[in-house]
Amino acid sequence: MADFGGDLEAFRAEARGWLQANFPASLRRGAPTGADPEASETPTEDQELWRRRIGEKGWGTPTWPTEHGGGGLTAAQARVLQTEMARIGAPNPIGGMGVGMFGPTLLEYGNDEQLRRHIPPIVKGELRWCQGFSEPNAGSDLASLQTRAEDMGDHFLVNGQKIWTSGAHLADWCFCLVRTDPKAKKHEGISFLLIDMHSPGVEPRPIRLINDTTPFCETFFTNVKVPKENLVGPLNGGWTIAKRLLQFERQGIGSPARVGQAGPGVLAGPPIETLAKSYVGVDDEGRLMDADLRARLTSHLMESKAHALTGERIALEAKSNRGPTAASSIMKNAGTLLRKEKAELAVEILGHQGLGWSGEDFTEGEINAMRVMLRSKSGTIAGGSQEVQNNIIAKRILGLPDTTHST
Numbered sequence: 001m002a003d004f005g006g007d008l009e010a011f012r013a014e015a016r017g018w019l020q021a022n023f024p025a026s027l028r029r030g031a032p033t034g035a036d037p038e039a040s041e042t043p044t045e046d047q048e049l050w051r052r053r054i055g056e057k058g059w060g061t062p063t064w065p066t067e068h069g070g071g072g073l074t075a076a077q078a079r080v081l082q083t084e085m086a087r088i089g090a091p092n093p094i095g096g097m098g099v100g101m102f103g104p105t106l107l108e109y110g111n112d113e114q115l116r117r118h119i120p121p122i123v124k125g126e127l128r129w130c131q132g133f134s135e136p137n138a139g140s141d142l143a144s145l146q147t148r149a150e151d152m153g154d155h156f157l158v159n160g161q162k163i164w165t166s167g168a169h170l171a172d173w174c175f176c177l178v179r180t181d182p183k184a185k186k187h188e189g190i191s192f193l194l195i196d197m198h199s200p201g202v203e204p205r206p207i208r209l210i211n212d213t214t215p216f217c218e219t220f221f222t223n224v225k226v227p228k229e230n231l232v233g234p235l236n237g238g239w240t241i242a243k244r245l246l247q248f249e250r251q252g253i254g255s256p257a258r259v260g261q262a263g264p265g266v267l268a269g270p271p272i273e274t275l276a277k278s279y280v281g282v283d284d285e286g287r288l289m290d291a292d293l294r295a296r297l298t299s300h301l302m303e304s305k306a307h308a309l310t311g312e313r314i315a316l317e318a319k320s321n322r323g324p325t326a327a328s329s330i331m332k333n334a335g336t337l338l339r340k341e342k343a344e345l346a347v348e349i350l351g352h353q354g355l356g357w358s359g360e361d362f363t364e365g366e367i368n369a370m371r372v373m374l375r376s377k378s379g380t381i382a383g384g385s386q387e388v389q390n391n392i393i394a395k396r397i398l399g400l401p402d403t404t405h406s407t
């Protein structure tokens with residue numbers, strides 16, 4: 001990449017030129033990105049072409065190091081690129097847990113061989129990753145996990161069960177927490193292991209949700225052989241790596257962009273205030289007819305704005321480039337509550353039309369609004385529940401006394 005010497009306008013011109021030449025026009029605005037780890041749709045030819053091109057360029061992971069295929073851009077350049085892509089409606093097809101959670105963690109903790117092997121396919125969007133942390137008896141109290149990895153000399157033998165493994169049925173790899181020392185204190189006997197999901201003995205069983213999708217699985221491991229080189233960091237040192245990964249996860253879940261997108265259908269269409277005016281109607285002065293709804297909607301919009309501005313401030317203040325901190329728990333709680341509120345407001349605004357499940361009486365957007373609303377509730381649990389984030393905020397940010405061992 002050319003060195004722009006901090007000249008962002010020169011970089012903007014370069015980015016525009018490259019996008020003009022490489023982004024297929026057929027994908028402008030509204031096209032599915034294929035980046036959702038839970039999505040199973042087959043990409044179109046142009047989507048595939050776009051993924052390959054941006055993957056080769058490294059701009060799907062713009063700030064990752066060039067030596068592993070990333071874009072090597074500064075945070076400021078990456079923001080310019082993002083603006084330019086948004087301007088022409090170009091989605092980033094490189095995403096999922098590999099980009100948002102595992103990749104940044106591996107860049108901090110992986111050895112050279114692991115980086116050479118695993119980062120380039122993530123940069124190019126070639127492989128999907130899933131997260132094997134939670135178990136039936138280990139959620140908030142994650143360190144109680146029991147999935148065992150026994151040292152067999154030249155490999156580990158893994159046995160146990162994970163649950164709520166998002167996208168496990170579609171994933172190629174799993175970053176997994178396993179117990180490698182059952183006798184040690186519970187936080188000190190855990191390791192961070194990479195498991196090939198195509199290995200014999202791995203069996204993901206999809207779980208159907210209230211909104212009629214099957215985004216996550218129970219995942220069973222029965223005598224799964226895992227090569228020793230798949231251990232990340234020290235043996236029994238997985239807890240520190242897991243905590244770091246959770247910060248990346250919470251940063252992603254709580255990002256203002258997620259609140260803005262808030263799912264498919266109605267919520268990804270016109271702004272919610274426009275939706276309200278068209279479904280609920282306006283008074284003579286052009287104000288939303290229902291005064292109570294107007295007040296609640298205004299309050300929601302103000303909080304969303306404050307959340308977005310806080311997100312921008314955090315990004316600008318992160319000059320040290322050390323990534324997320326415990327503050328990601330604040331953004332996670334605020335962001336997921338806003339998403340939930342927005343989805344509930346949308347269903348309320350649609351009135352009867354918001355209660356449709358299927359059929360010709362409802363538009364696709366109206367049907368999706370209900371499904372998005374049901375799904376939106378899970379955000380306050382995934383990645384660590386609301387209450388557990390409050391514990392982290394109390395302990396690590398406010399310095400209050402703590403008696404729990406939450407992650």
Ligand SMILES: Cc1cc2nc3c(=O)[nH]c(=O)nc-3n(C[C@H](O)[C@H](O)[C@H](O)COP(=O)(O)OP(=O)(O)OC[C@H]3O[C@@H](n4cnc5c(N)ncnc54)[C@H](O)[C@@H]3O)c2cc1C
Nearest residue numbers: 131133134139140164165166378381382383384385387404
């Ligand atoms: C949509 C979705 C996707 C997910 N994807 C994944 C995934 O890909 N991989 C993965 O490993 N896991 C995944 N999870 C699991 C998620 O991390 C857990 O659900 C979460 O950590 C909570 O654990 P639990 O469900 O066992 O609830 P529990 O830990 O049993 O908690 C039950 C209730 O008790 C409260 N509680 C528990 N401990 C405390 C405490 N110390 N103080 C106060 N309150 C407490 C909780 O807040 C909660 O309200 C996903 C979950 C969801 C909803």
